[in-house]
Each structure stands twice: as structure tokens, then as C-alpha cells.
Amino acid sequence: MLRLRSSILTHLAIPSSSAYPCSSLRRLLSATAPPISPNPSSFAVEDYLVGTCGLTRPQALKASAKLSHLRSPAKPDAVLAFLAGLGLSGADAAAAVAKDPRLLCAKADKTLAPVVDGLTGLGLSRPEIARLLSLAGSEFRCRSIISKLQYLLPLFGSSENLFRVLKSGSHLLCSDLERVVKPNIAFLQECGLGACDIAKLCIPVSRVLVTNPEHVRMMVACAERLGVPRGSRMFRHALQAVAFLSKEKIAAKVEFMKNTFRWSDAEVSIALSKAPVVLRRSKEHLQRTSNFLISEVGLEPAYIARRPALITYSLEGRLRPRHYAVKFLTENGLLDHGRSYYVIFTMTEKVFVEKYICPHQEAAPHIAKYYAAACRGELPAR
Structure with a gap:
């Protein structure tokens, strides 16, 4: 060969x-x-x-x-x-x-040379064009790809951002630019999303720009019903959470969360307005996280509702290992009682290790090893 x-x-x-x-x-x-x-x-x-x-x-x-x-x-x-x-x-x-x-x-x-010439004229390098060819499929053979990228590249800010969207499929290049893509982008901009926000929305939900414009309007209305208004900081996250979910599925997930976390209607609304992405978490994750935070850590449902970011973290990779480490240090007199679990769970891994693991390695020589093992899921729940 x-x-x-x-x-x-x-x-x-x-x-x-x-x-x-x-x-x-x-x-x-x-x-x-x-x-x-x-x-x-x-x-x-x-x-x-x-x-x-x-x-x-x-x-x-x-x-x-x-x-x-x-x-x-x-x-x-x-x-x-x-x-x-x-x-x-x-x-x-x-x-x-x-x-x-x-x-x-x-x-x-x-066929191919004129497309390459046009893409070069847009400022794409040869490696970028080669990568685009591997992502675009049959659309690379159409000269219309040049005009589409002329519009999309400034929107996404860089070829890398656009390529991240195209990794999930070339439908953005297949869709009608004038009748579908541009109207959707114009409407999202009317809702307060800038080009950067739209690009970030499309990376996890790549089909949002190529779906029927009427469906995009329905997504916006659904996000607003969650208590996330247009123009707010969480609006993009709310759109991402409800994208392509039916009203019935959203209502069922909301009811499940109310029962699982023992929330009132007001509390579930607070949680979703602060972290709408929890709608995308599986029922198994929600159930196990609820059991851990309420039954094992001892947090109140109202406390969790006002800090729903806690639900978004990995139970095995972050919540359990940190809880065990802090509990061990507290029970052995190395930490004061009354530490904020919200602060403990939300700080970066580097900060947590520097603050809660490194200072205690002399008094507890094996804590670093056991904590690292717990993060890998290699220790039993004790």
C-alpha cells in the first residue's frame, strides 16, 4: 500500500x-x-x-x-x-x-481545488482545511461551503470552536443558511445571547441552530418557564438543559426531583433557576446524590435547593472522597467542626488538596494515598 x-x-x-x-x-x-x-x-x-x-x-x-x-x-x-x-x-x-x-x-x-482556494481566502490554513475535510463529509465537495464558513467563522470566533461543533455531525453545513441557521441565530441574539454564548450553546447541543425556528422559540419559552429569564446569566444553560426535551419529560423529571430531594414547588424552582443543567442528570445520579447529601452528609433539602451545584458533581470522583477526608480529619481533631460542605465540595481539586490534605500528612501519613485511592473509587464507603 x-x-x-x-x-x-x-x-x-x-x-x-x-x-x-x-x-x-x-x-x-x-x-x-x-x-x-x-x-x-x-x-x-x-x-x-x-x-x-x-x-x-x-x-x-x-x-x-x-x-x-x-x-x-x-x-x-x-x-x-x-x-x-x-x-x-x-x-x-x-x-x-x-x-x-x-x-x-x-x-x-x-471541484476540490476551487473549494480549497476559497477556504484559503477565508484565512484557513492547510492543516485547518485538511481537518475540515475530514469533518465536513460530502459538503466539502460543494462550493457553498465557502459562503457558509464565511458566515459561521466570525460567529464561532475561531475554526477550533466551529470544528468542535462539526465533530458531532456536519448538519450545520448541510442546513439552509438563509432559511434556518440565520433566523435561529437572529432570534437567539434577540434573547440576549451574544456570539460567544451561541457558540458555547452549540458545542454540547449542536443541532440547535439547524432545527426548525419554531422549535427554538419553544425551547426559549420552556427555559423561561423554569424561572430563567432571557438575558440572565443562566439563560444559555437553561436552553442547553431543555433542548429537545418534551414538556412531558421535563415535567416528569421535575416531579422526580421534588420527591427525591424532598423539595417543595418553590424549592425545586429555586434549584432549577440556579442550575438548570440538573435536568440533564440521570435519575440514578439524582437518587444516589440525594441519598448521600441528605442521609450521609446530613444536609437539609432547603440547603441543597439553594446550592444545586452540589448535584452536578461526581458522587464517586468528588463528593464521597472529600466527605471522607474531612470527616476523618474532624473526628481526629485535625479540623474544627462546622466547616461549610458547599465550600468543600465546590473548590477546585488543587485547592482542596492544598488546604485539606497536604497540611495533615505528618499527623496522618497515609491520608494522601487513601484520598487518591478514594477518588479512583478503590476504597469502600467508610
């Missing part, structure tokens, strides 16, 4: 500059060596995908169904050479072909 790919690249050398003028590329492609396959009629697509492109046999079997019309490796060879010149590794090229097999049918000079 490597020798064959090396042969392709030798005959189809691509310039090292970031742009690929169509005329130059056309001259390069017209000057290629004779086809690698001496008998084009015997060209086996599946074997080519495995041997030259680096796909697995199951990937090749699936992709070959879309390439059954190919009778020669000439066009795929030119595409692979183009991808190599763009900076894609063999593994990245294989991933791109597996995601969009028809990429191998594209014309390097008339």
Missing part, C-alpha cells in the same frame, strides 16, 4: 503552497504517468479501497456500493494525491473516504 501510494504521489506532486490554482493543477494532472493498473477493466473497487486507501474490509464493502461505476483508478489516484498535497495523512485520508466514498469521484482540479 505504501509503495503504491508513494508511486501515486511521485507522479502527482502537489505544490507546497496553500493555494491550488486550477490551471496549475490541471497541467499537473495532465502530465501524470500511465495508470497504475495496467488493465482498467479489471479494476476492483473494494480491493483498491483496502489496498490503496487504507480502509478496513467492512468499510470498503460498504463504500464500494457507492463507487461501483468506477472502471479505472485514475480519478481516485488524483484525489488521493490531492489529499496528500493538502496535508492529510494516510489515516486521515482513509477516514475521509470512509465518510464520503464519492470523494474519490470528485475532480481534483474543477
Whole structure:
């Protein structure tokens, strides 16, 4: 495979500059060596995908169904050479072909090169363009991707932010920019969200910009019913919490939380207005966290309702280990009673270790080792 790919690249050398003028590329492609396959009629697509492109046999079997019309490796060879010149590794090229097999049918000079030229004009580097190709799928073969990125890049602030959204799917590039994406963004801006807020919202909930604009309005109304007004600091988090959840599911989760944490209607409203993301926590997590905070730590339900951030933390990775450490230190006279568990649970790991573990290693030589083990879940609940 490597020798064959090396042969392709030798005959189809691509310039090292970031742009690929169509005329130059056309001259390069017209000057290629004779086809690698001496008998084009015997060209086996599946074997080519495995041997030259680096796909697995199951990937090749699936992709070959879309390439059954190919009778020669000439066009795929030119595409692979183009991808190599763009900076894609063999593994990245294989991933791109597996995601969009028809990429191998594209014309390097008339389809791919103009897209690369346009993206370069937007300020994207060759590595960024190569990464975009692996994320965009078939949309990379459409020149409309240039105008879409011209609009989206300033919104997201950087290519990295945009790529984080595209990791979950290329639907943002497939959607209608004028009829769907722009109206949704305009409405979210009317609700008080800036470009940075919208970008942060889209990273965990990437479909929010491509859904029906009427559904986005329903999401906003739902967030407001939770007691989180437009323009507030928590509004983006509320939208993230209710995104694509039905009224019935939200109502059921609210009722479950009321019963689990022994909250009144007013207390559950307080909790959700302060930390709407708790709606996304599983019922198992909510139940176990409630049992721990109320039954084991001894916190009052009203205390938790006013500090719902406590519910968002990992029970095994943070809450239990810190509780055990502080309880041990207190029972052995190394700490005063009456410490705020909210402060203890919410401080960063570095600060907690510096304040509660390091100062007591002489009096309790094994506390650091046991605390680290507890954070890994290796100690029993004692």
C-alpha cells in the first residue's frame, strides 16, 4: 500500500503552497504517468479501497456500493494525491473516504481545488482545511461551503470552536443558511445571547441552530418557564438543559426531583433557576446524590435547593472522597467542626488538596494515598 501510494504521489506532486490554482493543477494532472493498473477493466473497487486507501474490509464493502461505476483508478489516484498535497495523512485520508466514498469521484482540479482556494481566502490554513475535510463529509465537495464558513467563522470566533461543533455531525453545513441557521441565530441574539454564548450553546447541543425556528422559540419559552429569564446569566444553560426535551419529560423529571430531594414547588424552582443543567442528570445520579447529601452528609433539602451545584458533581470522583477526608480529619481533631460542605465540595481539586490534605500528612501519613485511592473509587464507603 505504501509503495503504491508513494508511486501515486511521485507522479502527482502537489505544490507546497496553500493555494491550488486550477490551471496549475490541471497541467499537473495532465502530465501524470500511465495508470497504475495496467488493465482498467479489471479494476476492483473494494480491493483498491483496502489496498490503496487504507480502509478496513467492512468499510470498503460498504463504500464500494457507492463507487461501483468506477472502471479505472485514475480519478481516485488524483484525489488521493490531492489529499496528500493538502496535508492529510494516510489515516486521515482513509477516514475521509470512509465518510464520503464519492470523494474519490470528485475532480481534483474543477471541484476540490476551487473549494480549497476559497477556504484559503477565508484565512484557513492547510492543516485547518485538511481537518475540515475530514469533518465536513460530502459538503466539502460543494462550493457553498465557502459562503457558509464565511458566515459561521466570525460567529464561532475561531475554526477550533466551529470544528468542535462539526465533530458531532456536519448538519450545520448541510442546513439552509438563509432559511434556518440565520433566523435561529437572529432570534437567539434577540434573547440576549451574544456570539460567544451561541457558540458555547452549540458545542454540547449542536443541532440547535439547524432545527426548525419554531422549535427554538419553544425551547426559549420552556427555559423561561423554569424561572430563567432571557438575558440572565443562566439563560444559555437553561436552553442547553431543555433542548429537545418534551414538556412531558421535563415535567416528569421535575416531579422526580421534588420527591427525591424532598423539595417543595418553590424549592425545586429555586434549584432549577440556579442550575438548570440538573435536568440533564440521570435519575440514578439524582437518587444516589440525594441519598448521600441528605442521609450521609446530613444536609437539609432547603440547603441543597439553594446550592444545586452540589448535584452536578461526581458522587464517586468528588463528593464521597472529600466527605471522607474531612470527616476523618474532624473526628481526629485535625479540623474544627462546622466547616461549610458547599465550600468543600465546590473548590477546585488543587485547592482542596492544598488546604485539606497536604497540611495533615505528618499527623496522618497515609491520608494522601487513601484520598487518591478514594477518588479512583478503590476504597469502600467508610
